[in-house]
Amino acid sequence: MTQTAAKDTDDDASLVARCLEGDDDAWAALVERHGPVVWAVAGRLGLSHEDAADVFQSTWRTALEELSRVREPAAVGGWIARVARHQSMRVRRGYGIARKSWQHVAREDVDVTLPEEDLEKLEMRSKVQGALGRIGERCADLLRALYFEDPSPSYQDIAARFGMRIGSIGPTRARCMEKMLGELGGDRDAQ
Amino acid sequence: MRNELHPRLRDLADLRDGRLTGTRTSAVKEHVGAGCDVCATASARFESAVAAIAEGPLPAPPRSVVRQAVHMFRAKKWAWLLEAPGRIVASLVLDQRMELVPALRSSVGAERRMLWMVGDHELAACVVLRGGHAEIVGQILPAEDDGSSQVVGEIEAMRNGRSVAKIPLDADGGFALRGLSYGTYALLGRVDGAEFVVAPLEIGDRA
Numbered sequence: 001m002t003q004t005a006a007k008d009t010d011d012d013a014s015l016v017a018r019c020l021e022g023d024d025d026a027w028a029a030l031v032e033r034h035g036p037v038v039w040a041v042a043g044r045l046g047l048s049h050e051d052a053a054d055v056f057q058s059t060w061r062t063a064l065e066e067l068s069r070v071r072e073p074a075a076v077g078g079w080i081a082r083v084a085r086h087q088s089m090r091v092r093r094g095y096g097i098a099r100k101s102w103q104h105v106a107r108e109d110v111d112v113t114l115p116e117e118d119l120e121k122l123e124m125r126s127k128v129q130g131a132l133g134r135i136g137e138r139c140a141d142l143l144r145a146l147y148f149e150d151p152s153p154s155y156q157d158i159a160a161r162f163g164m165r166i167g168s169i170g171p172t173r174a175r176c177m178e179k180m181l182g183e184l185g186g187d188r189d190a191q
Numbered sequence: 192m193r194n195e196l197h198p199r200l201r202d203l204a205d206l207r208d209g210r211l212t213g214t215r216t217s218a219v220k221e222h223v224g225a226g227c228d229v230c231a232t233a234s235a236r237f238e239s240a241v242a243a244i245a246e247g248p249l250p251a252p253p254r255s256v257v258r259q260a261v262h263m264f265r266a267k268k269w270a271w272l273l274e275a276p277g278r279i280v281a282s283l284v285l286d287q288r289m290e291l292v293p294a295l296r297s298s299v300g301a302e303r304r305m306l307w308m309v310g311d312h313e314l315a316a317c318v319v320l321r322g323g324h325a326e327i328v329g330q331i332l333p334a335e336d337d338g339s340s341q342v343v344g345e346i347e348a349m350r351n352g353r354s355v356a357k358i359p360l361d362a363d364g365g366f367a368l369r370g371l372s373y374g375t376y377a378l379l380g381r382v383d384g385a386e387f388v389v390a391p392l393e394i395g396d397r398a
């Protein structure tokens with residue numbers, strides 16, 4: 001039987017399946033891929049560095065315990081993000097209790113939430129980075145040049161840099177974006 | 192609204208980026224302006240992807256934190272192997288490693304004899320290190336063997352959840368798994384209809 005090591009481009013469902021077969025590399029890939037969202041959730045909820053590190057571990061421990069029961073392995077990223085939010089809110093409730101007891105926790109440190117919409121935006125940032133890694137370097141570079149670089153380069157600059165006619169930037173961008181949305185669509189439909 | 196009437200993504204993207212020119216401009220603007228749900232959804236998806244690209248990657252968590260989470264997998268993965276329903280977990284009866292002096296333990300060609308109970312069977316194996324690689328030569332027989340036992344089964348060496356070697360047992364229950372690189376293994380097998388697992392098995396000069 002020949003299997004290759006888990007790669008960045010493997011989809012979540014196959015990473016989960018490999019984890020359940022005991023594949024260390026697949027688990028590492030899962031942690032690398034979705035770790036930034038977990039970390040960002042804890043950060044958005046205002047946890048201290050130490051508490052965020054604790055939440056990171058408790059989130060992944062929960063993931064490990066529950067992995068075989070995840071109903072939609074393809075949507076495991078969203079599920080992990082919600083576990084992270086739940087774990088972070090538990091820590092936040094501790095901050096609230098500390099405020100009542102010791103008064104030295106600022107009011108604004110207590111009333112923080114992470115609405116579903118914001119959570120989805122964090123997830124989207126993570127998914128988009130994953131998708132950029134799968135649509136080919138040239139497409140990824142073009143989309144980054146168009147929408148990430150600040151200030152945004154002119155079409156003349158882009159044409160020169162990518163060695164294409166100005167007239168083909170639009171169609172190429174559309175094709176790259178279609179690839180990107182195709183990648184994201186796979187994730188979305190699974191939820 | 193029929194599908195072919197919707198503007199292409201390219202036109203929607205051009206419209207969004209203020210680059211829609213030419214003869215299609217008015218038709219696209221009119222179509223989108225009329226409140227087409229399909230195009231509104233497509234544009235919204237496009238927009239949210241663009242917004243996510245614009246925000247850039249999320250900051251990476253500290254490496255030490257990631258590493259800790261990666262490492263917690265080790266303990267659990269053995270549990271998955273061992274907890275599989277109907278699988279006999281082999282119990283170690285003898286490991287010569289415990290008795291070897293350290294110098295012998297790491298020398299090339301050193302043998303390490305091991306013995307497990309697997310339900311009603313005994314699994315005896317010898318691990319031999321040969322310059323970076325190891326082989327496991329062994330035999331599975333009924334514990335009450337009178338010399339006439341015919342054993343049917345197979346054995347498989349798993350590493351990181353992947354099968355690296357799989358062979359049928361010979362009629363005497365013998366097997367040899369060769370060319371194993373140093374690392375932590377699980378041996379999965381079937382013998383006379385029963386499934387079993389030996390895990391974890393550390394193989395190498397540090398084991």
Ligand SMILES: [Zn+2]
Nearest residue numbers: 197227229230
């Ligand atoms: Zn439309």
